[in-house]
Amino acid sequence: MSVRVVARIRPLLEKEQDRDIIVRADRAEEGKPLTIVKIPSPKNGAEEFSFAFNGVYDQPTSQEELFSAEVAPHIKALFQGLDLTIFAYGVTGTGKTHTMRGGLKLAERGVIPRLLSNVFRRGKKIAKDTNGETTVTVALSYYEIYNDKVFDLLEPPENRTPSGLPLREKDGKTFVVGLSERSCEDLKDFERIYIESNTNRITAATKLNAHSSRSHAILRVKVTQTTGDTVRESTASAIDLAGSEDNRRTDNGKERLVESAAINKSLFVLSQCIDAISRGDKRIPYRESKMTRILSLGQNNGITIMILNLAPMRSYHLDTLSSLNVSSRAKRIEVREIENELVYKQVPRTSSTIGGAAVRQPLRPLANAHNITTGAALAAKALEKAEKPDKPVKMFSVYTDKAKPVAASLRPTVTAPVTSQARQPTTHKRPSDLPEILSSRPSKLARPTQQTLRPPQPSTQISISAEQIEAMVEKKVAEILASRAVAASLESAPVEPQPAAVPLQTHVSEEVQRRLEALERRIDTDGRNDDSRSEGLRHLLQARQAKERGDDETALRFYEQALPYFPGQAKLLGKIDRLRAKLASGSGSAGDSGYASGIIDAEDGGRERRRARVARRGDEAEDAEYHEGTEADVEDDACEHKARAKAKKQKTAASSKAKMPEDDGPASPRAQQLLDIINSRDLALIRGLHGFGAKKAQDLIDHLNLKGGEEGEGVVASLGQLRMLPGMGSRTVERAYEGLA
Numbered sequence: 092m093s094v095r096v097v098a099r100i101r102p103l104l105e106k107e108q109d110r111d112i113i114v115r116a117d118r119a120e121e122g123k124p125l126t127i128v129k130i131p132s133p134k135n136g137a138e139e140f141s142f143a144f145n146g147v148y149d150q151p152t153s154q155e156e157l158f159s160a161e162v163a164p165h166i167k168a169l170f171q172g173l174d175l176t177i178f179a180y181g182v183t184g185t186g187k188t189h190t191m192r193g194g195l196k197l198a199e200r201g202v203i204p205r206l207l208s209n210v211f212r213r214g215k216k217i218a219k220d221t222n223g224e225t226t227v228t229v230a231l232s233y234y235e236i237y238n239d240k241v242f243d244l245l246e247p248p249e250n251r252t253p254s255g256l257p258l259r260e261k262d263g264k265t266f267v268v269g270l271s272e273r274s275c276e277d278l279k280d281f282e283r284i285y286i287e288s289n290t291n292r293i294t295a296a297t298k299l300n301a302h303s304s305r306s307h308a309i310l311r312v313k314v315t316q317t318t319g320d321t322v323r324e325s326t327a328s329a330i331d332l333a334g335s336e337d338n339r340r341t342d343n344g345k346e347r348l349v350e351s352a353a354i355n356k357s358l359f360v361l362s363q364c365i366d367a368i369s370r371g372d373k374r375i376p377y378r379e380s381k382m383t384r385i386l387s388l389g390q391n392n393g394i395t396i397m398i399l400n401l402a403p404m405r406s407y408h409l410d411t412l413s414s415l416n417v418s419s420r421a422k423r424i425e426v427r428e429i430e431n432e433l434v435y436k437q438v439p440r441t442s443s444t445i446g447g448a449a450v451r452q453p454l455r456p457l458a459n460a461h462n463i464t465t466g467a468a469l470a471a472k473a474l475e476k477a478e479k480p481d482k483p484v485k486m487f488s489v490y491t492d493k494a495k496p497v498a499a500s501l502r503p504t505v506t507a508p509v510t511s512q513a514r515q516p517t518t519h520k521r522p523s524d525l526p527e528i529l530s531s532r533p534s535k536l537a538r539p540t541q542q543t544l545r546p547p548q549p550s551t552q553i554s555i556s557a558e559q560i561e562a563m564v565e566k567k568v569a570e571i572l573a574s575r576a577v578a579a580s581l582e583s584a585p586v587e588p589q590p591a592a593v594p595l596q597t598h599v600s601e602e603v604q605r606r607l608e609a610l611e612r613r614i615d616t617d618g619r620n621d622d623s624r625s626e627g628l629r630h631l632l633q634a635r636q637a638k639e640r641g642d643d644e645t646a647l648r649f650y651e652q653a654l655p656y657f658p659g660q661a662k663l664l665g666k667i668d669r670l671r672a673k674l675a676s677g678s679g680s681a682g683d684s685g686y687a688s689g690i691i692d693a694e695d696g697g698r699e700r701r702r703a704r705v706a707r708r709g710d711e712a713e714d715a716e717y718h719e720g721t722e723a724d725v726e727d728d729a730c731e732h733k734a735r736a737k738a739k740k741q742k743t744a745a746s747s748k749a750k751m752p753e754d755d756g757p758a759s760p761r762a763q764q765l766l767d768i769i770n771s772r773d774l775a776l777i778r779g780l781h782g783f784g785a786k787k788a789q790d791l792i793d794h795l796n797l798k799g800g801e802e803g804e805g806v807v808a809s810l811g812q813l814r815m816l817p818g819m820g821s822r823t824v825e826r827a828y829e830g831l832a
C-alpha cells in the first residue's frame with residue numbers, strides 16, 4: 092500500500108484571528124469525507140490551489156477522533172506482525188508535538204499515549220483469550236536527532252557523547268548502534284518513562300512556538316508476542332519531526348540558526364527523497380541526513396502514516412504551500428505491507444573464535460528499518476527483480492500516472508496543485524484500493540510464485556511450469572518473427588541478400604524445434620520422475636521399518652538403495668553415514684542417543700562428538716520442520732507421498748526460500764542443521780550440501796582444522812561467520828541453506 096498521508100489543520104491559537112484564516116478543508120463530493128485542502132495562490136488571491144490527501148482533519152478535530160480514524164485501525168495489524176510508522180510533518184508551530192504527544196489531560200492525549208494504551212489493552216486481551224499461552228511484552232526505545240546527531244533520550248543528557256550514536260547499515264537497513272531499550276509493563280510505566288525522557292529532548296522558544304522542538308524525536312515501541320517457542324516481533328514507530336521554519340520569521344539567534352539549518356536541511360533532504368521517489372529516480376538521497384536514513388521512507392515495510400500538520404493562518408502561507416506540495420507527493424510512495432515472520436526461540440550461542448571477536452549485535456534496529464526481513468520480503472524482492480530486471484532492487488515503487496493507463500476517475504490522487512478553474516473531479520482512492528487488475532505491483536503480502544522463488548536449478552530439476560513453457564515458446568516465436576523480419580528486410584534491400592540470413596532462419600527454426608522437443612521430453616520426464624521418486628520413497632520406508640525393527644544392516648541397505656533417487660540429499664547421506672559408523676563400531680541396535688555416546692573413541696572424540704551432535708540436531712531439526720509443516724519428510728508413509736509431494740510443490744516456494752535467519756540472531760532449526768553439518772567437518776556430510784563440491788568441502792574442513800582441533804574451537808557459530816570463511820560467501824551459504832529444505 093502507499094504511504095497514507097493525512098492533513099490536520101490546527102485551530103487558532105489565542106492571538107490568531109479568524110480573518111487571517113486562509114487554509115480550508117473540503118470534500119471531493121458532497122457527502123464524502125474531507126480529503127482536500129484549499130489554499131489561495133500567494134500571487135493571486137482569487138485563484139485557489141487544491142491538494143488532495145487520504146484524509147483531512149479540520150480545526151475542531153479532537154485527539155480521540157484523529158486517533159480512532161487513523162491509528163486505531165492498524166493496531167490489529169501491528170499484532171499480526173506488521174510494523175507501523177506514524178510521523179508528523181509540518182512547519183514549526185503547526186501542532187506536530189500536540190498531535191503526537193498531546194497534553195496531559197485525558198482528552199488531550201496525543202497519538203503516542205493512545206497507541207500505548209491500545210497496545211497494552213490488546214496485549215492483555217490476547218493473553219486472556221489464549222489462557223496465558225501467548226504472552227505480550229512491550230519495550231521502548233526513544234531517541235532524538237539533533238543537529239544531525241543521534242542521542243538516546245532514555246539516557247540522561249550527561250551520558251551523551253558529542254558525536255552522538257552512530258548509525259550502521261546492515262542488509263539494507265539502518266540501525267542506531269548502542270541505543271538502550273526499556274521494557275514497559277503498563278501505561279503508568281510508559282508515562283513515567285516517556286515524561287521523564289521528554290525532559291531530555293531539546294526544545295526552545297522561538298517566535299513562532301514557545302516550546303518548539305529543536306530535534307526529530309523517534310519513539311519505538313517493540314511488541315513481542317511469545318507462544319511456546321515461537322516469537323513474533325513487530326514495531327510501532329512514532330516520529331515527531333522538528334518543524335521547518337523560515338528564519339526571517341522566527342527571529343532565531345545564533346544557536347537557533349544552527350539548529351534551524353540542521354532541521355531545515357534534513358527536512359529539505361526528506362523532500363528531495365520524496366521528490367526523487369515520486370519521479371522514479373534510481374538514486375534517492377537518503378544518506379544525506381540521519382533523519383532520512385532512519386525514516387527510510389519508501390524502503391520500509393509495513394504501514395506508514397504521515398500526518399501533515401497545518402496552521403490555517405496567512406502568516407504561514409508560503410511554508411504551508413511548500414509542505415502541502417511535499418506531502419501530497421509523499422502519498423504516492425509505496426510501502427510493502429509485509430508481516431514480520433515468526434522466529435524460533437533458541438538459547439543464544441556464545442561467540443566463537445572464528446572471525447575474531449564476536450560481532451557486536453546492532454542494538455536497536457530503527458524506526459522503519461527493524462523488520463526481520465522475511466521470506467515474503469525476500470520473495471517480493473525477487474519478484475520485483477524478476478519483473479524489473481533493469482532496476483536496482485528497491486523496496487519502494489511509485490505510482491506514476493504514466494504507468495497507470497487507468498480511467499481518470501481512478502487515478503490515485505491529484506499530484507500537483509491545480510487551480511480551481513482547471514480542477515478535475517477525482518475520487519481520492521489510494522492506489523492499493525484500486526482493483527487488482529489495475530495495480531502493477533504484487534498484492535498485499537505478496538506471496539511469491541514457485542517460478543520466481545526457485546533458485547537457479549540444474550536443468551534436470553522438475554521445476555518447469557506450464558506458464559514457463561508457454562513463456563519460453565512465446566519468446567522463441569517472437570525471436571523467429573524478429574529474425575523473419577530481419578530476413579525480409581535484407582531480401583527487400585537493394586543489395587545482395589546476406590548469405591547468412593536464410594541459414595540463420597533455418598538455424599533458429601531448428602533450435603526452436605529442438606527446444607520444443609526438449610520441453611516435451613521434460614514434461615514427460617517430470618511424470619516419470621514422480622514414479623522414480625515413489626520408488627525411492629519405498630526404499631526409504633523399508634529402511635525406516637528395518638531401523639525400527641533394529642535391523643540396522645537392512646536399514647542401511649535400503650537407505651543406500653534409496654540414495655540414487657535422492658542424490659546428494661544431506662539428510663539421507665547423514666543417515667547412511669551414521670548407520671555405517673554404527674555398524675562399524677558394532678554398537679548393535681542402539682538408538683540415536685546410544686549412537687551418540689557409543690561411537691566416540693578416545694582418538695577422534697571431538698570429531699565424533701560433533702558428528703553425534705549433528706545426528707541429534709539433525710533429527711531434532713527434522714522433527715521441528717515436520718511439525719512446522721515446512722517440509723514433507725521423505726521417510727513418511729510412502730503411500731502418502733503423492734499428496735505430500737503436491738503439498739510440497741505448493742509450499743516449496745515459501746519454504747525453500749524461507750529467509751535465512753539474521754546472521755547474529757538465533758539460529759533456526761535449519762540454520763542450526765547447516766552449522767552442525769559444517770562443524771562436523773565430515774567430508775561426506777559437507778559434500779552433500781548444495782553447492783559444495785569435494786574441493787570446497789575439503790578446503791573448508793582444512794580451514795576449520797587449522798583454526799583449532801579441539802572441541803569448541805574452530806566452531807562456526809552463525810551463518811554470518813560461515814559467510815566470512817574463505818571460499819564461502821553469501822551465495823554459497825544461501826544455496827546450502829536452501830538445499831536443506
Ligand SMILES: Nc1ncnc2c1ncn2[C@@H]1O[C@H](COP(=O)(O)OP(=O)(O)OP(=O)(O)O)[C@@H](O)[C@H]1O
Pocket residue numbers: 100101102104181182183184185186187188189190300302303304305332333334335400
Ligand atoms: N489541534 C490542536 N488543538 C489545540 N491546540 C493545538 C493544536 N495543535 C497545536 N496546538 C497548539 O499549538 C501550539 C504549537 O503546537 P506544537 O508545539 O505541537 O507545534 P509543533 O508543530 O510541534 O512545533 P515545533 O515544530 O516548533 O515543535 C501549541 O501551543 C499547541 O498546544
